[in-house]
């Protein structure tokens with residue numbers, strides 16, 4: 001994987017998030033206007049109209065070779081909100097989530113149809129650097145996966161690769177603070193990250209994601225390996241994080257979606273096994289007054 005040198009100058013990393021909501025590299029390489037004009041497909045009118053849009057999916061399909069795993073999904077993700085993706089196992093939630101930061105690019109044969117605009121820029125346009133995309137749009141996985149390194153080095157890993165030349169101690173401390181982990185680890189920063197409890201490891205992974213100053217954090221069932229108390233702690237943390245970040249979370253836990261998210265998208269799959277969007281709404285609306293019978297059956301436990 002090539003390291004992007006665009007963020008290689010001191011200071012840039014620190015200010016990138018606040019100043020430039022669009023992908024600088026894409027603008028420079030291809031020209032934002034050109035990218036905008038290429039966009040096709042209708043974006044679904046939706047409740048987030050009043051909110052600033054971070055992701056605008058337009059008839060997005062995701063393929064693994066010939067197999068279409070996700071079919072023509074149009075939805076928007078609002079800034080500084082938590083959007084939950086729910087739906088039965090295998091309906092394409094992880095696939096969809098990975099398309100938000102081009103993580104599927106790493107899978108042989110994976111490709112998309114349709115478009116994802118990120119702050120108005122086509123994420124998949126020529127000239128967009130997937131490494132920079134993944135720095136701005138971080139990801140936390142189902143199983144906590146700290147590197148076999150110290151707590152400190154886990155957090156410092158991303159900034160080091162990006163050529164961060166500021167005060168690393170401060171960056172590590174502030175990242176751990178923001179991940180609500182500092183007080184628990186401040187006296188053992190040199191100990192291995194893997195020695196922490198599961199919940200702490202997951203917060204370490206969140207700190208690691210935060211350390212490179214992302215704009216968005218994607219979470220794929222981040223609590224499924226955690227006990228209820230550690231789960232609540234992550235949910236509280238998500239609530240704090242949305243002040244500064246946009247969060248998209250996949251969860252198979254409907255209580256979690258109902259408790260923790262602002263918007264919920266319900267996906268299911270058709271006979272072709274392709275996942276599609278049934279509906280998306282404010283979380284309270286989706287859980288109390290779903291428009292579709294499919295949603296109602298799912299959230300009342302009659303299906304899935």
Ligand SMILES: Nc1ncnc2c1ncn2[C@@H]1O[C@H](COP(=O)(O)OP(=O)(O)O)[C@@H](O)[C@H]1O
Pocket residue numbers: 064069087088089090091092093094095096107273
């Ligand atoms: N790397 C892959 N290669 C081929 N097919 C895949 C791959 N990952 C997932 N799939 C298929 O795509 C569909 C959606 O999977 P996934 O996104 O993991 O669903 P979910 O997260 O909702 O359980 C499934 O049919 C799954 O078998």
Ligand SMILES: [Mg+2]
Pocket residue numbers: 093094095250
């Ligand atoms: Mg999944």
